[in-house]
Amino acid sequence: MSSDKLRRQIASEAARLMATGRENDLFRARRAASRRILRGWIRPGELPSDAEIRDEIERCAYLYEGDARFDNLRNQRLVALSLMQLLKPFRPRLFGSVLTGDVRRAGMVRLQAFADDSTSVRATLEAAGLQCQVAPEQVSRRGTRRTRIAAACDVFIAEVECYPAACAAHAFRNVTTGESVPRATMRQLSSLIRREYPDVQFDDLAGATASTDRFQVYRMLLLPLADVEQPRHAHPEGDALFHSLQVFEIVRAEHPWDEELQLAALLHDVGKAIDPFEHVQAGLAALAPYITDRTHWLIEQHSDARRLLDGTIGARARRRLQQHEDYDSLLSLARADRAGRVPGGSAPTLDEALDAIRDLARLCG
Numbered sequence: 001m002s003s004d005k006l007r008r009q010i011a012s013e014a015a016r017l018m019a020t021g022r023e024n025d026l027f028r029a030r031r032a033a034s035r036r037i038l039r040g041w042i043r044p045g046e047l048p049s050d051a052e053i054r055d056e057i058e059r060c061a062y063l064y065e066g067d068a069r070f071d072n073l074r075n076q077r078l079v080a081l082s083l084m085q086l087l088k089p090f091r092p093r094l095f096g097s098v099l100t101g102d103v104r105r106a107g108m109v110r111l112q113a114f115a116d117d118s119t120s121v122r123a124t125l126e127a128a129g130l131q132c133q134v135a136p137e138q139v140s141r142r143g144t145r146r147t148r149i150a151a152a153c154d155v156f157i158a159e160v161e162c163y164p165a166a167c168a169a170h171a172f173r174n175v176t177t178g179e180s181v182p183r184a185t186m187r188q189l190s191s192l193i194r195r196e197y198p199d200v201q202f203d204d205l206a207g208a209t210a211s212t213d214r215f216q217v218y219r220m221l222l223l224p225l226a227d228v229e230q231p232r233h234a235h236p237e238g239d240a241l242f243h244s245l246q247v248f249e250i251v252r253a254e255h256p257w258d259e260e261l262q263l264a265a266l267l268h269d270v271g272k273a274i275d276p277f278e279h280v281q282a283g284l285a286a287l288a289p290y291i292t293d294r295t296h297w298l299i300e301q302h303s304d305a306r307r308l309l310d311g312t313i314g315a316r317a318r319r320r321l322q323q324h325e326d327y328d329s330l331l332s333l334a335r336a337d338r339a340g341r342v343p344g345g346s347a348p349t350l351d352e353a354l355d356a357i358r359d360l361a362r363l364c365g
Contacts, residue, residue, distance in 0.1 A: 003046055006037075006038075006046060007046060007047070007048045007052065008048075009037050010030065010033045010034050010037055010047060010048050011033075011048035011052045011053050011055075011056045012056055013033035013036055013037055014026070014029040014030045014032070014033035014048070014053045014056070015029075015053055015056035015057045016033075017029045017032055017033060018053075018057060026050050026053055026054075029053065030047055030048065030053060034047060036344070054100075054101075073098070073101060074193075074196075074197050074200065076098045076109055076156070077098055077189065077192070077193055077197075078193065078200065079109050079156045079158070080094050080098050080109045080111065080158075080189060081186065081189050081190060081193060083109065083111060083151075083158055083160075084111065084186040084189065085186065086124060086125070086128055087111065087113050087121065087124060087125075087160070088186065089124075090113035090114055090115045090120075090121055090124075090162075091113070091114050091165075091168045091185075092111050092112065092113050092160075092185075092186065093111065093112040093183040093184065093185060094109075094110070094111055094183065094184045094189055095110055095111075095112065095172075095181055095182060095183045095184075096108070096109075096110035097110075098110065099182055099183070099184050099189075100182060108157055108158065108159055108223065109156060109157070109158040109159070110158070110159050110161070111158065111159070111160045111161070112160070112161050112162075112163060112172075112183065113160050113161070113162050113163070114162070114163050114164065114165045114166075114167055114168040115162060115164075115165055116164055116165050118134070118137075118147040118149065118162035121149060121160060121162050122134060122149055125149065125151045125160070129153065130151040130152065130153050131151070131152050131153065131216070131217055131220070132149055132150065132151050133149070133150045133152075133220055133221060133274070133286060134147060134148070134149050134150075135147065135148040135149075135150075135224060135273060135274065136274070136275070144163065144164070144167060145163065145164055146161055146162065146163055147161070147162040148160070148161055148162075148224070149161075149162060150220045150221075150223070150224065151220075152216040152217060152219070152220040153216060157216055157219055157220050157223070159223075214290040215354050215357070215358055217287075217290050218263075218266070218267060218290070218354060219350065219351075219354055221267070221270040221273070221283075221286055221287070222241060222244065222266070222267070222270060222350055223241070223350070224273035225239060225240040225241035225244060225269060225270065225272060225273050226239050226240075226241040226242075227239065227273070228240040228241070228269075228272045228273050228276075230243070230272075234341075235341055236341060236342075236343050237340070237341045237342055237343050237344075237345060238343065240269050240272050240273070241350065242347060243269065243341060244265075244266055244267070244268065244269050244270075244340075245266070245347035245348055245349075245350065245353055246339075246340030246341070246342065246345050246346070246347045247265045247266070247268070247333075247336045247337050247339075247340035248262060248265045248266040248340075248347075248353050249340075249346060249347050249348060249353075250265070250335075250339055250340055251264075251265035251332060251333065251336045252265075252356065254332060254336075255329075255332065257360070257364070258329070259357060259360050259361055259364065260291075260292055260294045260295045260298070261295075261298065261329050261332065261333065262356075262357055262360070263291060263295050263357060264295045264298035264299050264302070264333055265333055265336055265337075266353055266354075266357070267283065267287060267291070267295075268283075268298075268299045268302050268333070268337065269283070270283040270286065270287065271283025271284070271285075271286070274286060280299065280300060280302075280303060283299065284296060284299060284300060287299070294326060297324075297326065298326065298329060298330055298333055301321065301330055302330070302333050302334060302337060304317060304321060305321065305330045305331060305333065305334035305337075306334050306337060306338065308331075308334065309331075309334050309335065309338065
């Protein structure tokens with residue numbers, strides 16, 4: 001295979017990984033793409049550059065979205081600016097694909113905020129009517145604390161990374177490449193918007209979005225699963241999001257009209273990004289206002305159902321499950337959970353899965 005053809009193939013695969021939300025970092029996408037195509041070693045000079053991958057992202061985005069992709073980018077930059085105005089006391093910085101322009105329809109607004117107490121950032125977001133989900137605090141090798149807050153409403157979804165106030169002047173670098181992470185202050189983003197969109201209206205979107213769409217909440221809870229790596233011996237397919245999407249696809253094929261069971265399949269592991277030690281209860285606590293009692297029961301019992309299939313569950317617990325009216329649905333979920341662990345297996349994107357359930361809900365009332 002020629003070197004140019006190889007570079008194009010890797011660039012195309014890396015763009016696909018980013019477009020589907022499997023990767024959100026160019027370096028990781030390039031590395032994953034080279035492994036999938038070659039399954040071996042490659043000279044660094046044969047890998048595509050960031051510019052080549054971005055060109056491929058542009059081509060794919062225009063192919064599938066047309067001129068709408070430019071509207072998507074503009075709208076998400078306006079959302080970012082309104083959120084930065086809301087978080088002005090915390091010296092916010094915009095980074096990621098919304099700043100660089102590598103945004104797709106599924107792109108997420110990503111901000112940094114600086115406060116010694118992340119609860120004040122969360123309180124500010126919730127006071128504006130946003131639904132927030134806070135991940136456990138992480139500490140880097142250098143001792144820097146970081147708390148991620150996902151904020152959503154029926155218009156957008158955003159992720160705010162909270163750091164101590166003293167970190168505001170630090171230079172942030174990519175942990176894998178060592179390169180500086182592009183960031184923009186509120187003033188810099190305002191200048192960018194005025195330059196590229198001279199006719200745009202600066203509406204305060206953050207303050208006008210008090211209602212919450214349950215599908216945005218699902219998306220907010222599912223997105224962090226892409227960063228949850230699972231034990232390879234039990235989950236060779238990779239991250240928890242890819243697993244959840246595989247399970248959903250299996251259940252949808254077997255039960256195309258059962259919205260509650262499909263939701264249980266898609267959402268059964270959301271707690272792994274909240275509390276990996278008690279992920280079922282953590283997930284149910286976050287989902288409680290947005291799912292039915294039946295979906296709640298299916299998620300709550302799916303771990304016992306796996307033990308039922310393995311033959312490791314006690315007789316009393318087996319009888320309890322068998323006597324429930326949704327026993328057959330629970331077994332379907334457990335079988336799909338076991339089958340949805342195929343490396344490179346068939347799975348929709350997150351947005352395709354949510355759109356399918358939304359359409360089913362609309363069709364069935």
